[in-house]
Amino acid sequence: MNYDKEPELTGRIVFPNDPQYNQARSEFNTFFNRFPLVIVFARETQDVTNAIRWARLRDVPIRVRSGRHNYEGLSVLDAGIVIDVSEMKQVDLDSESGIVTVQTGLRDFELAEVLGKEGLVVPPGLCPTTGIAGFTLGGGQSSLSRQWGLAIDSLVEVEMVDANGYVLYANDRQNCDLFWALRGGGGGNFGVCTSFRFRTHQIDTVAYARVDWEIQDLKSVLREWQQYTLPCADQRITPLLSIVSGQLPQLFMQGVFLGSENELRYLLQPLLMSSPPKEVTIEEMPWLEAAARIGATQPDTPESFKSVGPFIGQLLPDKAIDIISYFIREAPSSFTASVLFHGLGGAVAEIGNTETAYFYRKALSNMSPWATWDAPEGAAQGIRWVEDFRKAMHPYTWGVYVNTPDLLIENWPEEYYGCNFERLTHIKAKYDPMNVFHYPQSIPPEFCD
Structure with missing residues (x-):
């Protein structure tokens, strides 16, 4: 690498001796405790370029960060540089075309609020504080997935700084192979994405539903809930189902419906009749407000946790539902155990498995067991519970969502990317042949058996 002058770090720079260091290095998953050499909070794209070139010149390993929500804490590292884009939050809406250009430091609900004031939306994540960068690059499953597809299905262009510090643009006409890879290939593999251009969708009043049952109704409720994820189901709703263990167990569904309250109430009748609900809320x-209600049921403050998100490709038989019930019922008391089912299909499945890097287009839903603990003794049992749960359900699941990484998965290339993995390695070799952007389970350049 030959640069005209030696690069210097710019932006907000945090070193270990700075008072802000401990806050700057912290992750949403507080189980991880890592100590980077320096953290660069970029204020503009040039800051990212400078940070990459500075690190390359000194052979310092790089990690890329937006919302800090990586399940395995992979957006921070010991003795390396963290390039953090969370302070880059500009939004530019072209009201005539409906295209919005956003910097990648925005959080999910921040983008939802900005667009919502204009009666527009890009399908956001469930958790309000997730950064849009990692969320989008992994695919972007949302409460509007069946209606409008994944976040990447609304993505029309990406601005990215590559391993040499050069700014690239990827879209359907320019660097189209990179654009394919960035739509589902996961964050931090090819470069640092600094802005996205999205096609927006018009939205205003919606019908929202929340239905609560007793935890012992799990089997009958889950059996019926699955029907709303089938290809023949009304795709104006993306159904969610949450199951929580503990002294105050919970079983509830939520959903946003693009239609009226009366239509939604009629649509949900089979589910309401599966078992007598404790409480029913269906209103326009x-x-x-609906997005905020869903967000309020998600983790909203940093915590120690373990989770993973396998896909479900067909209706679960009673034997599989019995496994789910067993793991919730028998979860140790040293941690809180929960499972979130996220309905997919609909518009997600209208795109082929190989048309973007996100492979599991035909999945009916995504299942995420989650263990969280306060006391240190809960860590080992919580991690084991999630892994045992994933393995017990493996005969009934199909791959894993790359935005829920699990370093204990051995065959991760196939689990995350299916048959798209080999193509991803070729694109990696083209845009990052020296594997500058690497971390455990990152895409390597080229593919070797």
Whole structure:
């Protein structure tokens, strides 16, 4: 690498001796405790370029960060540089075309609020504090997935700084192979994405539903809930189902429906009849209020946790539902155990498995067992519970969502990417042949058996 002058770090720079260091290095998953050499909070794209070139010149390993929500804490590392884009939050909406250009430091709900005021939306994640960068690059499953597809299905262009510090643009006409890879290949593999251009969708009042049952109704409720994820089901709703263990167990579904309250109430009748609900809320409200209600049921503060998100490709038989019930019922008390089922299909499945790097287009849903603990003794049992759960359900699942990485998965290339993995390695070799952007389970350049 030959640069005209030696690069210097720019932006907000945090070193280990700075008072802000401990806060700057922290992750949403507090189980991880890593100590980078320096953290660069970029304020503009040039700061990212400078950080990459500075690190390359000194052979310092790089990690890329937006919302800090990586399940395995992979957006921070010991003795390396963290390039953090979370302070890059500009938004530019072209009201005539409906295209919005956003910097990648925005959080999910921040983008939802900005667009919601204009009666527009890009399908956001469930958790309000997730960064849009990692969320989008892994695919972007949302509460509007069946209606409008994944976040990447609304993505029209990416601005990215590559391993040499050069700014590239990827879209359907320019660097189209990279654009394919960035739509589902996961964050931090090919470069640092600094802005996205999205096609927006019009949205205003929606119908929102939340239905609560007793935990012992799990089997009958889950059996019926699955029907709303089938190809023949009304795709105006993306159904969610949450199961929580503990002293105050919970079983509830939520969903946002693009239609009226009466239509939604009629649509949900089979589910309401599966077991007598404890409480039913079905009402029309502004989209942002519905999104906030779903967000309120997600983790909202940093915590120690373990989770993973396998896909479900067909209706679960009673034997599989019995496994789920067993793991919830028998979860040790040293941690809180939960499972989130996220309905897919609909518009997600209208795109082929190989048309973007996100492979599991035909999945009916995504299942995420989650263990969280306060006391240190809960860590080992919580991690084991999630892994045992994933393995017990393996005969009934199909791959794993790359945005829920699990370093204990051995055959991760196939689990995350299916038959798209080999093509991803070739694109990696083209845009990052020296494997500058690497971490455990990152895409390597080229593919070797």
